[in-house]
Amino acid sequence: MTTSIAARLSAVRQRLAAAERAAGRPEGSVQLLAVSKTQPATAILAAYRHGQRDFGESYLQEALAKQDRLGHCDIGWHFIGPLQSNKTRAVAARFAWVHSLDRLKIAERLNDQRPPGLPPLNVCIQVNVSGEPTKSGVAPEQTASLAARVAELPRLRLRGLMAIPAPAADPETRRTPFRVLKQLFHELAGYGLDTLSMGMSEDWEEAVLEGATWVRLGTAIFGARPPRPPSTPQGHGAGSDALE
Template identity: 65%
Template sequence: MTPIAANLQAVNARIAAACAAASRPPGTVTLLAVSKSWPEASILAAAAAGQGDFGESYLQEALPKLDALADAGLEWHFIGPLQSNKTRPVAEHFDWVHSVERLKIAERLSAQRPATRPPLNVCLQVNVSGEASKSGCAPAEIMPLAHAVATLPGLRLRGLMTIPEPTEDETLLRSRFALLRQLRDELNDSGLALDTLSMGMSDDLETAIAEGATIVRVGTAIFGIRNQESL
């Protein structure tokens, strides 16, 4: 067994244990392997061990990988900040976008999604901790934004994403994840049908799953410490 395969096995065991602790059925949480800064060989090693979903943040780095691995049957998620001038390649090449925070970005993705491809799965990023340096819309802005995005052709609004501030305060962290779940529930009560909460990473996936995460984004626990020179 390769080191990456062993790491994947360990992460999947953590996810299964967290689901059991939260009385959630197994299989209700998708593991998204964050492969930014890692080469194609690492992605193929993870894929050979059964991993199918991969997350990338930097277009210049990601597009050659997507092209080289086009026949590998993988699902690609764009999880980084998205600027207006970068929407076209994301709309053309990715299956998911987790980081939509403005209607303008969603409108561009909608207009640029090829008609030959299925609708682009979209999550709206919410800044649950209110950090000025962090991407994401404010919780108070999510209701009108979600309803506007839900009407756009070529997109399928799936849910919400967040990256809380780093903290060792378990109660605070749990409250951040709980807020995202509450916002998702309010949106569904208003007539939408969202099924996705993208939250939780290597260090806090158990807490996120306890609060309803359906996608956890894990990089370090699978691939190791990133090579900073490649970032």
């Protein structure tokens, strides 16, 4: 496992550097988020030993178990799945980032439950750029109003926007929703945003061309995702299996 993860991670980094050059962007301007949901702690540790530091999780109980096991590692944990009200306390206490904020109620709970000894929780507003009814995310036209309210919460730091566009076979078609998200990002310039979390295993190179600052890759690093054990708690919302 270690060898294959190391090889995949190296290949991804080389492709990422090439994508940055193709976009005329500085090397290192795009950060790699390894989507480790359903992967065992041993796989995360293998990637960690080869320099990966940021990992994305969607299923809370699974993530907490891995955090406990890997507590000796300097890992930045990102929550990237749809977030329910009864999960906010643990996410507020145990994660550095939330990429999937899509309503004010969740933002307020995260703010109120963020422990005072920790820095503000980094958050991105998830935008449903393709208008898919099965996916989480705020409508593009509602993004500004939500951003204004989130920016007022002192225990949160609004960093930017996230999107999971509908799949498309044509590279140019794949770029269109990323342009929509980037335009929204520019319209919110007054909030000092610095993050565009967009691009997954099938479209991340197009996302880099359109300004992504985080790309979320799972299978490209870890290989095929193992099935979730039947005993793993469900209920994390529609669209949580389509985040990388």
